[in-house]
Amino acid sequence: MIAIIDYGMGNLRSLQYKLLKDGIDCLITNNPDEIANSTKIILPGVGNFKKAMENIHKLNLFDVLNNEVLINKKNIMGICLGMQLLTDYSEEGNVDGLGWINAKTIKFNFNDNSLRIPHVGWNSLNTINEHKYLKGVDENEFYFTHSYYVLCKNEENVISKSNYGIDFDSIIVKDNIFGTQFHPEKSHLSGFKLISNFAKS
Numbered sequence: 001m002i003a004i005i006d007y008g009m010g011n012l013r014s015l016q017y018k019l020l021k022d023g024i025d026c027l028i029t030n031n032p033d034e035i036a037n038s039t040k041i042i043l044p045g046v047g048n049f050k051k052a053m054e055n056i057h058k059l060n061l062f063d064v065l066n067n068e069v070l071i072n073k074k075n076i077m078g079i080c081l082g083m084q085l086l087t088d089y090s091e092e093g094n095v096d097g098l099g100w101i102n103a104k105t106i107k108f109n110f111n112d113n114s115l116r117i118p119h120v121g122w123n124s125l126n127t128i129n130e131h132k133y134l135k136g137v138d139e140n141e142f143y144f145t146h147s148y149y150v151l152c153k154n155e156e157n158v159i160s161k162s163n164y165g166i167d168f169d170s171i172i173v174k175d176n177i178f179g180t181q182f183h184p185e186k187s188h189l190s191g192f193k194l195i196s197n198f199a200k201s
Contacts, residue, residue: 002026002199003038005065007055009081010046015185018192024199032064040199041065041074044185045081049105049148050093052081062098069100075176077198083172083179084150092148101174103152108165115165118147123182125160125170133178133197134159134171139190142170142182150181 002019004012004026012028019026026042027034035041043065045052056062068074078086087097090105097105108117122141127134149168152158159171162181170181178198184191 001038002040002042003035004028004042004044005035005061005082006030007045007052007059007061009048009052009055010044012044015042015044015079015195018185018195019199022192022196022199024196026199030059030061032060035061035064035068038068038074041068041076042079042198043076043082043085044079045085046145047081048092049081049084049090049097050095052085053093053095053097056085065098069177073176075198075201076178077195078177078179079185080146080181080183083181084146084148086172086177086179087150090148100177101152101157101172101179102154103150103157103169103172105148105150107148110165118145119149119164120145123162123164123170125162126167127160128155128158129173131159131171131173131178132201133194135197137190137193137197139188141187142180142184142191143186144170144182146181150179 162170
């Protein structure tokens with residue numbers, strides 16, 4: 001059973017629907033016992049980084065997530081804000097994240113106003129390192145919506161980069177920890193295949 005973490009940030013039903021449609025057992029939850037009993041974890045999210053971390057602490061999710069991911073080595077996928085939360089720190093609120101991947105979350109800043117913020121729409125991936133979750137993902141267009149981007153310190157943690165005025169890390173990984181800046185649940189067949197690969201691996 002996959003635990004989809006509900007910490008009050010974002011619409012989780014579309015993600016749950018995609019998993020259930022693919023025959024994958026999943027549960028939307030913020031119950032520490034249910035998270036501990038899950039086989040995998042998805043950390044979705046849209047919105048403010050600082051508020052997200054506050055909610056994670058208020059709901060007593062910080063310790064159980066650390067235990068399941070870092071100690072029990074349970075596979076986790078962070079999506080959009082959920083991926084940013086995997087990093088050490090965010091400029092959005094100047095607050096520490098979960099700190100599982102050595103990276104920072106930084107605000108897009110275009111001095112000439114040539115590009116709108118947030119970055120919303122379809123974009124491609126430039127694959128830096130291969131990963132099993134991308135096996136069979138044929139199309140290379142994914143749906144993004146974000147005002148902040150992730151920059152990893154170590155290139156070994158970067159699976160793909162995308163470009164919106166600058167290159168930014170669009171898929172990151174470390175051991176059992178995996179994150180996508182884009183929304184695979186909104187990215188048609190390519191995104192569905194990636195979610196399925198994570199769920200069934």
